[in-house]
Amino acid sequence: MPTLRRAPAALAALAALTLTACSAPANTPESAGTPGNTLTVVAPDNGLVWAIDNGFGGYEQANNLHAGLLRKPYVDSAQGRGVQQQDTYSYQPYLASGYTVSPDGLTYTFTLKEARSAAGNVLSADDVLWSFERKFASPRSVAPGVMDPSITDPARQIRKIDDRTVSFTLPNAGLGATFLALMADLAGHIFDSTLLKAHVTPDDPYAVSWSAENPNHGFGPYEMTSYRPGTSVVLTAREDFVNGPPPTRTINIRFVADAGTRANAVRFGDADLAEGLTPADLGSLASDPGVTVPEVGNPNTFVMMPLVTNKAPFDDVTVRQAMAYAVPYQQIIDNVYRGLAKRENAGFLLSDAPGYTDAGFPEYTSDPAKARELLTQAGFPGGVSFTLAVSAAEPDVLDAAKQIQTAAKAGGFDITIDEMPAAEFATQRSNHTSQAFILRDYAITLTPPYELLVYTAAESTNNFADWEYQPFYDALAAGNALPDALSAEAGLAWNATERIYLEQSPIVFIAQVQPNVAVGSDVRGYAWRSDNWVDYSNMSVGQPTDS
Structure with missing residues (x-):
């Protein structure tokens, strides 16, 4: 059985981590540090972008605040050791309870769950329509290029049937597989239009600038509770998330510039997940019984x-x-x-x-x-x-x-x-x-x-x-x-x-x-995703595993 990662050298690694990352978040929840309740992440600072229509950069943390109508299910990796990967050609309901397809293969009709946003507003068809309107209207949005040719004109292609039902009509049936995949990726995230509309201005008609500073406008499993630019982010599980609260209640992310320091943090047990590692560090960590270096069958x-x-x-x-x-x-x-x-x-x-x-x-x-x-x-x-x-x-x-x-x-x-x-x-x-x-x-x-x-x-x-x-x-x-x-x-x-x-x-x-990440051997549920961002809601910290 793999050994636990805690070791006397961890004190030195923690000191180096603290020096590089400046300090821990000032308002870290009291539960932080409780085994099984907190996931500690060390990552490079890629410049957070909190919405797809405000640029494209460090989006991993925002990805955990949002959700779409569909998602790609996770399956166990052949590697074992708690590693999973997406089934990239299957799509299951997420914010939707299901969907139907018209006989001609052109129209996809979704029934919405009664999900609540981080602000407490109930998901509606209006949120879906307005989210895509905003994504296509914002000049910095990557959505139009990403969704072409499946969706090119939201006003014409997306229709509200009633408050709980919305349909999408495609130019041809052959685009259906790509459309479903897009709806399960970041382009399909739905925003809380009730919250955002309360903050529009003549200069910011879709509250894009406002949401860049106020990221809790999604329907995802976490909300942001602390952000110190360049230093740290704390995400806290939403107890009212429509699919149930995630197993790990607190995600502490520290931005650490040096890749070697990040590698040592997971090596010595001061972090559960280290991202942006060099191939040399990954090669070294792969032989450490207290660390898992995830490998997937067909990385993209x-x-x-x-x-x-x-x-x-x-x-x-x-x-x-x-x-x-x-x-x-x-x-x-x-x-x-x-x-x-x-x-x-x-x-x-x-x-x-x-x-x-x-x-x-x-x-x-x-x-x-x-x-x-x-x-x-x-x-x-x-x-x-x-x-x-x-x-x-x-x-x-x-x-x-x-x-x-x-x-x-x-x-x-x-x-x-x-x-x-x-x-x-x-x-x-x-x-x-x-x-x-x-x-x-x-x-x-x-x-x-x-x-x-x-x-x-x-x-x-x-x-x-x-x-x-x-x-x-x-x-x-x-x-x-x-x-x-x-x-x-x-x-x-x-x-x-x-x-x-x-x-x-x-x-x-x-x-x-392969992914440039490493996790502790007692971490389960790291899943390779096609967007190469980590889904914290799938992860838990428990006992070391041999399989």
Whole structure:
């Protein structure tokens, strides 16, 4: 049986944690520290954003204040040890008690539970309509891009039938699977319109600015009871949550800048969950019997290298293909990610989707000779030079960039690495100003048509490579026209679409990486989610477990 994590060295780790995190929250509930009643989390400060329509950043804490009509159920991971993961292609009622689908597959009608918000207001159809109105009206909202083409016009597509019933009508039946997935993800969160409408102003007609400072406008399992920017957050379980109060009553989150300090906090028992850990720390913790490093069967976080197609040298498809052969894939998996990553093929659609096939994909392997051959074919027998942008906030990605820089010389690429602050990196990735860049990223919604569009939508800031190709869009539209996006027939359509993408190679997909978190061995219910945020309401602290 694993040993308990408490040890004499914990005192030193606690001192280091306290120094880094400044201090514990001033109004920590009296129950904090009671075994089984409090979960202590150490995490990097990613800049909290309390609503999807006010930007997109550190959203994990807000995610635990909100709920949607549906959710993806959790199933046990093959790893055991209390680790779970979402069943990403199943959807169960959450704020809704159920839904029906019209015979033509276009209209989804939801019956609402009598849920209450953190402010005590009862969920109604008006909350659903107003939430989507706000998401599509706020200029900083990511919802319109995320929900296109399933929902593009809420006023036309969403209808109140009565106070407890609301319907959504889709452009075609083939979008149904993606729509359900979106409703189970952050885009489907419902806000308390009664509370928010009381705080609208002419300059803030949807109370977006107000809610950025007052986050308890959701129907989720927790409410925020303390927030010290840059230092800490305390979330407290809602006893009146519609699905019952979560098992862990208090969530103490401390923002700790140093990854090593976060790793030591969970190693020595001063934290139950540590996030944003480096591969080296995860590798070290994996051998500690008092710690669990979660692994899932098919992680959706990719290390990827967009090759920006609006400028040389990557305006040439053959040069892009050459770059795909110049990357040392296995070397990065082994040396940077210590084996906590994998690469099944050159693609990016998750292989466990119903109907999935990778037949006919180009086999991009580490082949410097092939890379040089293609560069010569493209008219660059002497090789090419380019600058690769990377964020200083992602040290593992920087290490991967250095591995590529060294290995790609043999393939004819002379790479200069431009390490830049996170804010500058975010700007260049949206503006497509770099020749190429490397990052970790993921699609939250995992239906094939959504994944295929998330990095390719025309005129989108999320089209990292600034690549628009009509044969690809035509193939995607053909798949969307089918009645079931998860059928074997649709699988062939998605295969044809992805094959076009890989042959054009606007992004080199390097590896899928495991979650960068660790939990104490006495913690149960850590669940990998497609949004890569932790659901605190599923977690509990108990006795160590061997299975």
